[in-house]
Amino acid sequence: MDTNVITFLACICFLFLFGKIFIVPIKKIAKLIINSLVGAVVIWIINLIGAGINFHIGLNFFTSILIGLLGLPGAMCLIIIKLLVG
Numbered sequence: 001m002d003t004n005v006i007t008f009l010a011c012i013c014f015l016f017l018f019g020k021i022f023i024v025p026i027k028k029i030a031k032l033i034i035n036s037l038v039g040a041v042v043i044w045i046i047n048l049i050g051a052g053i054n055f056h057i058g059l060n061f062f063t064s065i066l067i068g069l070l071g072l073p074g075a076m077c078l079i080i081i082k083l084l085v086g
Contacts, residue, residue: 032065032068032069034068035067035068035069035071036064036065036067036068037064037068038067038068039063039064039065039066039067039068039074039075040059040064040067042067042075043057043059043063043064043067043075043078044059046075046078046079047059055082057078057079057082063078066078
């Protein structure tokens with residue numbers, strides 16, 4: 001075989017392995033970012049609905065990540081904590 005063909009096949013194998021190693025963490029990070037943005041929207045909706053009764057949850061990195069990771073139970077957790085703490 002020609003050395004160019006062997007080099008080409010080696011590069012393809014390297015790119016495949018490189019992609020396999022790094023694509024999983026990138027997918028998890030992308031999912032966390034998307035879920036955090038959804039969490040921010042949920043907090044905004046909670047604040048919009050709660051404006052009439054003077055109920056507000058701060059929109060920050062922690063609350064957005066919490067709702068992004070836990071989903072609806074995270075939102076309920078923040079609401080309960082807000083009601084208990086005041």
